[in-house]
Each structure stands twice: as C-alpha cells, then as structure tokens.
Amino acid sequence: xxxxxxxxxxxxxDVTTEDRILNAAHAVxxxxxxxxxxxxxIAKEAGVNAALLHYYFRTKDRLAEAVFQRTARALLPAxxxxxxxxxxxxxxxxxxxxxxxxHLSRAPYLPMHLISELAHHPARVQQxxxxxxxxxxxxxxxxxxxxLGRQIRARVRARTMHPIEPDQFIVNLMSLCVFPFxxxxxxxxxxxxxxxxxxxxxxxxxxxLAAFFLRGLRP
Amino acid sequence: xxxxxxxxxxxxxDVTTEDRILNAAHAVxxxxxxxxxxxxxIAKEAGVNAALLHYYFRTKDRLAEAVFQRTARALLPAxxxxxxxxxxxxxxxxxxxxxxxxHLSRAPYLPMHLISELAHHPARVQQxxxxxxxxxxxxxxxxxxxxLGRQIRARVRARTMHPIEPDQFIVNLMSLCVFPFxxxxxxxxxxxxxxxxxxxxxxxxxxxLAAFFLRGLRP
DNA sequence: GTCTATATAGGGATAGAC
DNA sequence: GTCTATCCCTATATAGAC
Numbered sequence: 001x002x003x004x005x006x007x008x009x010x011x012x013x014d015v016t017t018e019d020r021i022l023n024a025a026h027a028v029x030x031x032x033x034x035x036x037x038x039x040x041x042i043a044k045e046a047g048v049n050a051a052l053l054h055y056y057f058r059t060k061d062r063l064a065e066a067v068f069q070r071t072a073r074a075l076l077p078a079x080x081x082x083x084x085x086x087x088x089x090x091x092x093x094x095x096x097x098x099x100x101x102x103h104l105s106r107a108p109y110l111p112m113h114l115i116s117e118l119a120h121h122p123a124r125v126q127q128x129x130x131x132x133x134x135x136x137x138x139x140x141x142x143x144x145x146x147x148l149g150r151q152i153r154a155r156v157r158a159r160t161m162h163p164i165e166p167d168q169f170i171v172n173l174m175s176l177c178v179f180p181f182x183x184x185x186x187x188x189x190x191x192x193x194x195x196x197x198x199x200x201x202x203x204x205x206x207x208x209l210a211a212f213f214l215r216g217l218r219p
Numbered sequence: 220x221x222x223x224x225x226x227x228x229x230x231x232x233d234v235t236t237e238d239r240i241l242n243a244a245h246a247v248x249x250x251x252x253x254x255x256x257x258x259x260x261i262a263k264e265a266g267v268n269a270a271l272l273h274y275y276f277r278t279k280d281r282l283a284e285a286v287f288q289r290t291a292r293a294l295l296p297a298x299x300x301x302x303x304x305x306x307x308x309x310x311x312x313x314x315x316x317x318x319x320x321x322h323l324s325r326a327p328y329l330p331m332h333l334i335s336e337l338a339h340h341p342a343r344v345q346q347x348x349x350x351x352x353x354x355x356x357x358x359x360x361x362x363x364x365x366x367l368g369r370q371i372r373a374r375v376r377a378r379t380m381h382p383i384e385p386d387q388f389i390v391n392l393m394s395l396c397v398f399p400f401x402x403x404x405x406x407x408x409x410x411x412x413x414x415x416x417x418x419x420x421x422x423x424x425x426x427x428l429a430a431f432f433l434r435g436l437r438p
Numbered sequence: 439g440t441c442t443a444t445a446t447a448g449g450g451a452t453a454g455a456c
Numbered sequence: 457g458t459c460t461a462t463c464c465c466t467a468t469a470t471a472g473a474c
Contacts (some may be wrong), residue, residue, distance in 0.1 A: 032254070033254055033339050038449070049459055051451085052458065109338065115402050119328065119403075120250070145410065164431070167420060175395050176394050176395065178394075179390070179397060179398045184338075186337055189360070190360050191364065191386050192359075201386060201387075208387060212435045236440090269468095270442085
C-alpha cells in the first residue's frame with residue numbers, strides 16, 4: 001500500500017488500506033443508507049481505486065455486513081455488560097446514560113444505521129446476534145432481564161421503588177438515550193434548533209436525564 | 220380506470236388509481252427505504268402497469284415526496300395540537316401517549332420512514348415544514364415550547380412539579396412513545412420476544428407509560 | 439388512462455496489465 | 457496490491473399504440 005496521498009481526514013486507525021476502506025464505507029453507508037450508498041463514493045472518500053473495494057471485500061453486500069457488525073459491536077456489548085453487572089440500579093442508570101450520550105455525541109447516526117439495517121435486511125438479525133455475543137442465541141436478553149427483575153423485586157419489597165417490568169425499564173432507558181440522536185434532523189425542525197443548540201441540548205441532557213429517569217422509578 | 224382486478228389487499232381509500240399507487244408506494248418505500256425501493260415492485264403491489272407510475276407522478280423522487288408528505292401529515296400535526304392546547308400537563312401527556320401508541324400500533328414503521336428520509340435527503344426538511352403547517356417556517360416549535368414553558372413554570376412555583384426544560388419534556392415524551400416502534404427489530408433480538416410478545420409489551424406500555432412519565436415530573 | 443416495447447444511464451463487478 | 461478499461465445487468469424513464 002501507498003503510505004502517502006490520504007485524502008479524507010484520517011484517524012489513528014487509518015493504518016492499513018482495509019481500514020481506510022472500512023472507515024469510508026462506514027461513513028458513506030451511515031450517511032446514505034446501504035441501498036443509497038455508492039461504491040465509487042466510498043472509494044473516493046477512502047482515497048483508493050474503486051476496484052480495490054472488490055479486492056478486499058468481494059461484494060457491496062459483504063462490505064455492508066462488515067460495517068454492520070462493527071457498528072453492532074460499538075456500543076451494545078458495553079451496555080449489556082453494565083445492565084447485567086451487580087451494581088445498584090441507580091448506578092446502572094447513570095453509567096448507561098453517561099456511556100450512551102458520550103458515545104452517541106461522537107457517532108450520532110450509529111443507532112439509526114443499526115435499526116435501519118435490521119428493518120430492511122432480515123439477514124442482519126442473525127449477524128447481530130453473532131456480532132454482539134459469539135454463540136449465545138437468545139439467552140443474553142433473558143439473562144439481563146432476569147438480573148434486573150431480581151433487583152427490582154427486592155427494591156419493591158423494600159418500598160424504595162415503584163414496580164416496573166424489566167423490559168419496560170430497558171426500553172425506557174434506551175429510548176431516552178438513543179431517540180434524540182436518531183431523530184436529530186426531525187428535532188431540529190420541530191424544536192427549531194441548529195447544530196450548536198443541539199449540542200447544548202445534549203449537554204443539558206447529560207446533567208438532567210438520570211435524575212428524571214430515577215424519579216420515574218420512585219414509589 | 221378499470222374498477223376490477225385489484226391484487227393487493229385494498230383499503231376503503233383505494234378508490235382511484237392514484238390512491239392505489241400511493242398506498243403501494245407507501246408500503247414499499249417504508250419497507251425497503253426510498254433508495255432500496257423498486258418502481259416495479261410498487262406497480263406490482265398496486266396492481267397496475269409500471270408505466271402508470273410515471274404517468275401520475277413523473278419521477279420516482281416525486282412519488283417519494285408525495286409519500287413523505289403524507290407520512291408527515293399523519294401524526295405530527297395532531298401531536299402538536301395537543302401540546303399547544305390549554306389542557307393541563309397531565310392531560311396532555313396522557314393524550315399524546317394514547318394517540319401515539321394507538322396510531323403506531325397500526326403503522327409501526329411510520330416514524331422510521333420520516334426520520335430516515337430526513338437524514339438521507341436534505342430537501343425533505345423544507346417539505347416537512349410545508350407539510351406539517353402550510354406557511355409557518357419555525358414558529359410552530361417555538362410556540363409549543365412557550366406554551367409548555369409557561370405551564371411548567373407555574374407548576375414549579377406551586378411546588379407541584381420538578382423543573383424541566385420544555386424541549387427536554389417534548390423529547391422525553393416522544394422518545395418513550397416512538398423509539399420502541401422504530402427499534403422494533405432490534406428490541407425483538409435484544410429482549411428475545413416475538414410478534415405477539417411485542418404486542419403484549421405495547422399493551423402493557425399503554426397502561427404504565429403515562430404514570431412513569433408523570434412520576435418523573437414530580438418535585 | 440392504460441398497455442407494450444424500448445431507450446438510456448448508472449453502478450456493481452471482473453479481466454488483465456503493471 | 458493497485459490501477460485502467462470494460463462488461464453486463466438492472467432500474468428509471470419515455471415513445472407510441474390502443
């Protein structure tokens with residue numbers, strides 16, 4: 001590979017040509033959607049010839065799959081690890097919110113891509129499972145829900161928490177973190193805010209959200 | 220137009236050929252994304268010849284635009300009307316949640332389509348504004364936020380509500396309603412639930428969500 | 439208004455030189 | 457490993473008969 005002549009803004013991980021392609025593909029796929037993305041555009045942003053994409057990843061679909069798996073590994077496993085740890089519930093909520101809002105501030109379209117791919121391309125479902133946790137097909141979700149369920153029941157018995165189903169707990173938490181980023185273009189129109197205002201909005205959220213959520217759990 | 224020979228399951232509004240096309244286009248665009256959608260597929264599901272699509276809507280993009288505007292008009296205006304009405308906050312929360320969950324249970328991919336189109340196709344932003352409210356460019360969002368802001372401040376002074384920014388209020392409410400549907404394929408994998416379990420999940424949500432949200436607003 | 443037939447372009451993919 | 461040239465198919469779009 002040629003070391004010089006890198007066109008796009010390259011990160012520290014832009015070492016090998018394959019990485020450059022993967023990074024560019026990630027950007028283009030997320031920006032335009034997999035169906036709308038153009039191989040030539042990816043090649044251009046990676047600063048390489050279009051034929052090289054087929055040399056490294058045989059087809060567009062394989063390239064999309066590689067990007068998808070990378071996206072799936074970016075955040076979900078870390079969230080799951082927090083939720084099934086043995087930390088207190090308040091601790092879990094804070095840590096999940098901190099992690100999600102920090103990460104999504106840097107990669108705002110990440111969840112959109114994940115969701116959109118899953119919706120349009122049924123094969124991705126299996127790929128998600130194997131990407132997030134090597135072999136466990138369904139047990140992951142059940143395990144997290146069981147852990148949370150035990151914690152919640154204990155707190156309800158102690159009169160320090162309002163009853164809530166574990167799945168509703170998880171979905172509420174994820175909704176409040178992810179949706180603002182996924183719906184960013186919509187919110188900008190509806191709330192009439194621009195880019196800096198959006199960042200201020202998220203900054204405020206990092207301060208307020210955990211407290212709002214935890215008040216919702218009080219008895 | 221020929222009255223017989225309708226292939227797809229037709230609704231009561233499948234009266235004119237143009238409607239049939241629009242309905243089929245809606246289904247295909249939402250299912251496959253605009254870029255992934257194929258004109259032939261739309262024609263097939265509408266039960267008409269492919270050339271007819273171009274007779275009624277000159278290009279694929281115009282057809283996509285028509286579908287988008289229809290999608291935008293489906294829910295947003297009603298939500299906005301509730302939020303800027305003079306009902307009490309508790310009442311607003313309940314009504315928005317009821318309306319959204321009922322509507323999205325029938326059209327789960329509606330918000331995904333809206334968001335995805337806005338993200339991928341910058342021209343849609345302007346089209347959204349003119350679709351939701353004829354001429355008012357930005358004032359809609361500001362007006363809703365002002366109304367809510369006044370209500371919240373009054374309640375905070377009366378010590379019956381915890382302070383919260385109007386924009387955070389709106390985004391929290393929308394997040395909790397919309398995200399579960401937008402992320403449905405993801406949630407099915409993560410929570411290990413199938414179609415009927417998802418419906419049960421939403422049914423439970425229609426009972427619990429307003430109370431959860433309102434607890435989050437308590438002082 | 440609706441159909442058949444066809445023009446045209448764009449994009450994914452390959453062959454083969456270097 | 458990387459480039460140039462090119463193939464081929466698919467999808468949008470149009471022309472024109474009925």
